[in-house]
Structures are given as C-alpha cells and as structure tokens.
Amino acid sequence: MRPTVTADQAAASGTAVLPPRHPAVRVAGVHKTFSRADGVQTVLHDINIDVEPGEFVCLLGSSGCGKSTLLSLIAGLDEPTSGRVEIASGRPAxxxxEHALFPWLTAGRNIELVLRLRGVPKAERRPRAEELLGLVRLQGAYGKRPHELSGGMRQxxxxxRALAxxxxxxxxxxxxAALDAIxxxxxxxxxxxxxxxxxxxVVFVTHNVREAVRLGQRILLMSCRPGRVAHEWKVDLPQPRxxxxxxxAALSVEITDQLREEIRRHAQD
Structure with missing residues (x-):
C-alpha cells in the first residue's frame, strides 16, 4: 500500500498537493414539501446526489415522482424546504x-439574446451564435425563425441557446419527449x-428507460412520492449506443422491472 503523504511532508519535498475534486453538482439531504388545503405534501425526501465534472446522469422515474421538482431546485428556480444544493461553477444552464424560443426572433437572435445578457460584446455575438449553431449542426439556420424549423431543429x-x-x-x-421516434x-x-x-x-430528466440507458453514464431511479433515490446503476457500455x-436492451429490462416494482409499491401504500 502506498504511504499517505501529509501536506507538510509534500511541501517539504516540493510535491504539489492538489485540492480535492469537487462535484459539479451536490444535492445534500434535500427535502421538499408543499402546502395544500388538506395538509403538507412531501414531494422529495432525503435526496443525496453528487454529479462529477463531465458526468452524464439521468434521473428516471414515473410521472409525478418529483424529477422536475428536483431539477428546479438544482436550477435555482426554487429552494428546498431543508438540505442544500451546491453548484461548483455558477448558475447551470x-x-x-418545450423549446421556448421567442417566435419573433431568428434562431441566431435567440442565441444572441443569451450572449447579450451575459455581457458578450456585440461584435462577438453573431460569430459565437454561428459557432453554436454549427455545433448542433444547424449551419445556415441563423436567419430562420422558429416557425420555419422542424420540431427537432427547434430543439x-x-x-x-442553453450552451450559450x-x-x-x-x-x-x-x-x-414531444418528438417522433426517428x-x-x-x-x-x-x-x-x-x-x-x-x-x-449533464443532469437529464426522463421517464423513458431506453433513453436513460442510451445516454447516461449513471442512472438514478426515483421512487414515487415522496421522491427519493431508490436505485442506482452505473452504465459502462461504450458510446455510441x-x-x-x-x-x-438487457439493462433496460432490468431497470424497467425495478420501475414497475416502485409503481406497484406506491399503488399499495
């Protein structure tokens, strides 16, 4: 076993001590409740998640399990009732x-609006918008308005725009979710x-098991309300899948069985 080197020993030997690696996202002990006419409803219960830098994590669960609520907490659109959410690099995108594009602006101008709000100089906005459109393989779409684009192109x-x-x-x-299969x-x-x-x-919310298995490095299955992390899978399959x-297919069947069990358990409560 390699001996442990303390910071003082490292300094004396000239060895650099790297700071500990911080998660890109940390959700620690998060609970979320909402007040209703018939009392308090617990939506999320004791959620603990670390997302590492560069990791692709899928939140999977049936409708109403609190996936979108959790994402809103991570985004800073709402606050947890208790616990904390930490983002290592400022506000997430x-x-x-729904694409939520401004219909009166072109594709390029929709992206430039974000750049302007970030304080990017005017002369740099169009080149950056064109670069981002190229990244999503929409070269030449800068001047097109949303109604001129297909659903997939709008997404x-x-x-x-999110990457901007x-x-x-x-x-x-x-x-x-709203797009056709192809x-x-x-x-x-x-x-x-x-x-x-x-x-x-990436933190990706879905209720589609195959989508989660195709995309994620790690899949977190949330239980029905109150939402909690019921199961976790690391997906070591190489990309592209x-x-x-x-x-x-095999992993999708395994996860689907667990999802069905969570739904059955909720129905019996």
Missing amino acids: LMFQ RVALA QDSQVLLMDEPF TRDVLHEELTRIWETTGVS RPEGPDV
Whole structure:
C-alpha cells in the first residue's frame, strides 16, 4: 500500500498537493414539501446526489415522482424546504421539454439574446451564435425563425441557446419527449456528441428507460412520492449506443422491472 503523504511532508519535498475534486453538482439531504388545503405534501425526501465534472446522469422515474421538482431546485428556480444544493461553477444552464424560443426572433437572435445578457460584446455575438449553431449542426439556420424549423431543429436551437450560457452544468427536463421516434434517435446521437465535445456535466430528466440507458453514464431511479433515490446503476457500455443493442436492451429490462416494482409499491401504500 502506498504511504499517505501529509501536506507538510509534500511541501517539504516540493510535491504539489492538489485540492480535492469537487462535484459539479451536490444535492445534500434535500427535502421538499408543499402546502395544500388538506395538509403538507412531501414531494422529495432525503435526496443525496453528487454529479462529477463531465458526468452524464439521468434521473428516471414515473410521472409525478418529483424529477422536475428536483431539477428546479438544482436550477435555482426554487429552494428546498431543508438540505442544500451546491453548484461548483455558477448558475447551470436549463433546457425544457418545450423549446421556448421567442417566435419573433431568428434562431441566431435567440442565441444572441443569451450572449447579450451575459455581457458578450456585440461584435462577438453573431460569430459565437454561428459557432453554436454549427455545433448542433444547424449551419445556415441563423436567419430562420422558429416557425420555419422542424420540431427537432427547434430543439437543436434551444440546445445551442442553453450552451450559450457557458455553464459547466446543463440541466435537461425531458427535452425530446414531444418528438417522433426517428427525430429523437437522431438527437440522442447529437447530444452524446455535443456532451463529449464540450465536457459539460449533464443532469437529464426522463421517464423513458431506453433513453436513460442510451445516454447516461449513471442512472438514478426515483421512487414515487415522496421522491427519493431508490436505485442506482452505473452504465459502462461504450458510446455510441444503439437502443436495439443487446446490452442496452438487457439493462433496460432490468431497470424497467425495478420501475414497475416502485409503481406497484406506491399503488399499495
């Protein structure tokens, strides 16, 4: 076993001591309740999650289990009732299920708006917007308005706009749920490529098991309310992954069985 080197010993020998590696996202002991006419409802119970820099984590669970609530807490859109949320690199970028593009602005101008709010000089905005559109493979779409783009193309613009926030953490709330299967398949490949290119940490909310297995390095299955992390899987399968691949299919069956068990348990409570 290698002997432990203290900071004083390292300093005396001239060895650099690196600071401990901090998670990109830390959710520690988080509870969330809401007041209702019939009392207090606990939505999240004792959530503890660390997302490492550059890690792709999928939050998986049935509708109403608190996935989107948890993502809102990480995004800073709401506060936990107790516990804490820490982001290592400032405010995270957030991408919703709906593209939420301004219809009166072109694709490029939608991205430039974020750059302007960040204080990027005017002369640098269009080149950066064009660069981000190129990253999501929408070269030539700068001057097109949202109604001129397909659903998948609008989601690509929304992704480019999220990346324009220049955050090291990207939060995605079922961004492909409304798309057809073929478009979703293409965007899964694109998201994987962009994640590998940029090195951002991704927290991806979904209720689609195959989607989680295809994309994530780690999958966290949330129980029905109150939401808690019930199971966790590390996905060591190499990218790119195909949804029909035997390894993806086998893990999807295992996770689906656990999800069904959580739903059955909730129904019996």
